Amino acid sequence: MSTPLLEVSDLYVKYGNIEALHGISFTVGEGEIVTLIGANGAGKSTTLMSVSQLPPPEAPKVISGDIKFRGKSILGMAPDKIVSDLHLALVPEGRHIFGNLTVEENLKLATFARKDGQTEINRDYKRVYTLFPRLDERKKQRSESLSGGEQQMLAVGRALMSGTKFIMLDEPSMGLAPLLMYDMFRTLKDLNAEGMTILLIEQNANLALKFAHRGYVIDTGEIVAEGPCDELMEDPEVKKAYLGG
Ligand code: ATP
Numbered sequence: 321m322s323t324p325l326l327e328v329s330d331l332y333v334k335y336g337n338i339e340a341l342h343g344i345s346f347t348v349g350e351g352e353i354v355t356l357i358g359a360n361g362a363g364k365s366t367t368l369m370s371v372s373q374l375p376p377p378e379a380p381k382v383i384s385g386d387i388k389f390r391g392k393s394i395l396g397m398a399p400d401k402i403v404s405d406l407h408l409a410l411v412p413e414g415r416h417i418f419g420n421l422t423v424e425e426n427l428k429l430a431t432f433a434r435k436d437g438q439t440e441i442n443r444d445y446k447r448v449y450t451l452f453p454r455l456d457e458r459k460k461q462r463s464e465s466l467s468g469g470e471q472q473m474l475a476v477g478r479a480l481m482s483g484t485k486f487i488m489l490d491e492p493s494m495g496l497a498p499l500l501m502y503d504m505f506r507t508l509k510d511l512n513a514e515g516m517t518i519l520l521i522e523q524n525a526n527l528a529l530k531f532a533h534r535g536y537v538i539d540t541g542e543i544v545a546e547g548p549c550d551e552l553m554e555d556p557e558v559k560k561a562y563l564g565g
Pocket residue numbers: 335338340358359360361362363364365366367378523
């Protein structure tokens with residue numbers, strides 16, 4: 321098998337004295353959609369935050385284990401370098417957009433660390449506005465006045481404007497009405513068809529397992545099941561605990 325794009329191995333992570341991940345291991349191959357599912361507090365967000373190495377005070381601290389990108393350890397790498405050099409971007413839960421800036425300004429800000437040229441940046445603006453026509457219509461609107469769904473689109477749009485080729489999404493369906501949620505997932509599928517690698521965490525396990533290629537189930541900081549999504553959906557334990565029987 322070729323080297324995975326992302327390989328997390330035996331990761332132990334703490335918040336202060338409390339251990340939140342107890343030896344998590346998983347891989348994401350280039351062009352794959354992988355999902356991590358699990359109950360509230362299982363450790364899904366902590367896993368994504370550990371990979372993107374967000375700065376303190378939010379940061380969980382890696383105690384042992386490794387995070388490799390294309391076979392090379394990225395432990396200790398600066399979070400901005402992870403975005404600009406590895407093209408790996410996190411869309412966090414809660415979105416983290418700048419409410420007092422317009423849609424356009426938020427998108428522009430996301431391009432700051434790009435090393436490619438204006439032609440590529442313009443191509444990505446076009447792509448974002450084509451994928452999310454609502455953002456195009458609301459370019460000049462202050463982001464705090466966008467609806468929840470529109471803010472979610474902007475959060476994904478910002479990741480795309482950072483030049484990402486690998487997007488990690490923390491609960492993109494959160495707060496979205498069903499129609500918008502399906503729209504969002506369709507858009508993410510389109511991005512994957514264009515070559516985007518996706519790591520998705522979701523509480524809506526039914527949705528996540530239908531969307532992704534492979535999945536991992538996290539329970540209290542440990543992986544308890546893994547496999548292709550169609551197999552996980554048929555696993556009696558997974559069905560009982562996460563798919564409503
Ligand atoms: P949810 O679906 O509810 O977002 P999750 O699977 O993403 O849950 P995490 O947010 O990763 O779970 O939380 C894992 C564990 O780490 C939980 O016990 C949580 O209380 C703890 N935790 C998370 N963030 C912090 C923090 N900043 N300080 C201390 N403990 C934290």
